[in-house]
Every structure is written in structure tokens, then in C-alpha cells.
Amino acid sequence: MKExxxxxxxxxxxxxxxxxxxxxxxxxxxxxxMSATTKASTLGIGLVLIGTILYWQDFGIASRAxxxxxxxxxxxxxxxxxxxxxxxxxxxxxxxxTHIDEFKKSVEPPETGSSTPx
Amino acid sequence: xxxxxxxxxxxxxxIGLSILIIFLRLIVGPSIEDRIVALDLLSANAIAxxxxxxxxKNTTTFLDVGIILALLAFLSTVAFAFYxxxxxxx
Numbered sequence: 001m002k003e004x005x006x007x008x009x010x011x012x013x014x015x016x017x018x019x020x021x022x023x024x025x026x027x028x029x030x031x032x033x034m035s036a037t038t039k040a041s042t043l044g045i046g047l048v049l050i051g052t053i054l055y056w057q058d059f060g061i062a063s064r065a066x067x068x069x070x071x072x073x074x075x076x077x078x079x080x081x082x083x084x085x086x087x088x089x090x091x092x093x094x095x096x097x098t099h100i101d102e103f104k105k106s107v108e109p110p111e112t113g114s115s116t117p118x
Numbered sequence: 119x120x121x122x123x124x125x126x127x128x129x130x131x132x133i134g135l136s137i138l139i140i141f142l143r144l145i146v147g148p149s150i151e152d153r154i155v156a157l158d159l160l161s162a163n164a165i166a167x168x169x170x171x172x173x174x175k176n177t178t179t180f181l182d183v184g185i186i187l188a189l190l191a192f193l194s195t196v197a198f199a200f201y202x203x204x205x206x207x208x
Contacts, residue, residue, distance in 0.1 A: 007122050007124070007126075008125070011125050014132040014136075014166070014170070017132070018136045020136070021135075021139040021163075022136075024139070025140075025142060025143055030149060030151055033155060037158075044166065045169075051169075052173060055122070055173050056173075056178065060178070064181045065181060067185055068165060068184050068188050071192075072165075072188055078192075079158060079199075083151055083154055083155060083199050085203075086199040086202040087151040090151070090202055090203075
């Protein structure tokens with residue numbers, strides 16, 4: 001029973017990791033690639049490490065694996081945000097079908113006086 | 119061959135395949151940020167690989183390497199982004 005549970009968790013986690021790899025290969029631009037990879041890879045690694053915990057059932061292993069999971073869940077969004085911000089400010093092009101760009105307003109404020117009526 | 123050995127074999131093959139696919143993006147990647155994202159994902163896959171390998175080889179010492187690897191991946195990503203931001207300002 002324990003083996004079946006932990007083995008299926010390992011298989012599901014590796015499937016999500018494969019999904020994130022396909023996402024980084026097939027998505028059209030940097031931002032959608034990051035959106036695919038951070039979600040899928042954190043979920044996949046979390047599942048694989050929970051499977052490891054269930055397999056060993058030891059306190060030392062469990063504490064290490066939970067430390068990895070918590071650290072990964074804390075740092076993956078921060079790293080993605082930092083890289084995305086640096087990429088946007090470094091003028092990495094967006095996908096041509098992107099139709100909403102809210103960060104543009106705060107980076108380049110509209111010129112005052114050109115559009116306001118007298 | 120019981121279910122656990124079978125599952126770890128399949129997981130090792132799938133994670134290795136995804137590492138190969140990410141290497142493809144690391145080589146192709148049009149911008150330098152693509153390569154940084156690919157490197158980050160590579161170290162994440164290495165952590166999963168270590169976890170599966172520790173089950174397969176029945177040793178538990180490798181999970182410490184996973185903690186260090188997670189730390190190093192985050193620090194390197196933030197450092198790369200910091201220097202990219204400085205390049206933009208100049």
C-alpha cells in the first residue's frame with residue numbers, strides 16, 4: 001500500500017516535470033514560458049518529494065524534504081518575478097498576440113499635456 | 119521487479135528526457151533570460167532526480183545535496199537578474 005502510494009506520487013511528479021519541459025520548449029515567448037515552468041516544476045518537485053517522504057517514513061528525511069519543498073515554494077515566484085522584471089526592462093519582445101500589458105503604464109507614464117483638453 | 123522499482127525506473131527516464139528537452143531550450147534560447155530560466159529549471163530537475171535516485175539506490179545522504187542545490191539555484195537566478203538590471207541602466 002505504502003509502495004503503491006509513493007510510486008504513483010513519483011510518477012505523477014515526473015509527469016508534471018515533463019509537462020514543464022514541454023512548456024519551456026513549445027511556448028511562444030519568455031513570459032508564457034516562465035508561467036508554464038514555475039508552476040509545473042514546483043508542483044512536480046513537491047509531488048516527487050512527498051513520494052520520497054512516504055517511501056522512507058523517517059523523521060530526518062521528512063524534515064529535509066519539507067525544507068526543500070517550503071524553500072522552493074517560497075523562492076520560485078520571487079525568482080520568476082525578478083527575471084520577468086529584468087527581461088521586460090531589458091526589452092525582451094512579447095508575443096505578438098499579447099493584448100494586455102499593464103506594466104507598460106508604470107514604466108512609461110503617458111506624456112502630460114499632449115492629450116488633456118484645454 | 120516490484121512496483122516501486124518500476125516506478126523509479128520510469129521516473130528516472132522521464133526526468134532525464136525532460137532534462138534533455140530543457141538543454142535544447144538552453145542552446146536555442148533567443149535571449150539571455152531564456153537561458154537563465156532554463157538553468158533554473160535544470161537545477162529544479164536535478165533536485166527531483168536526486169530524490170528519485172535516493173530511493174533507487176537506497177541511500178539517504180543525497181537529500182542534503184538537494185537543499186544546497188535549491189539554495190544555489192535561487193541565489194544564482196537573483197544574481198543574474200541583478201546584473202541584467204544593471205546592464206539595462208547603463
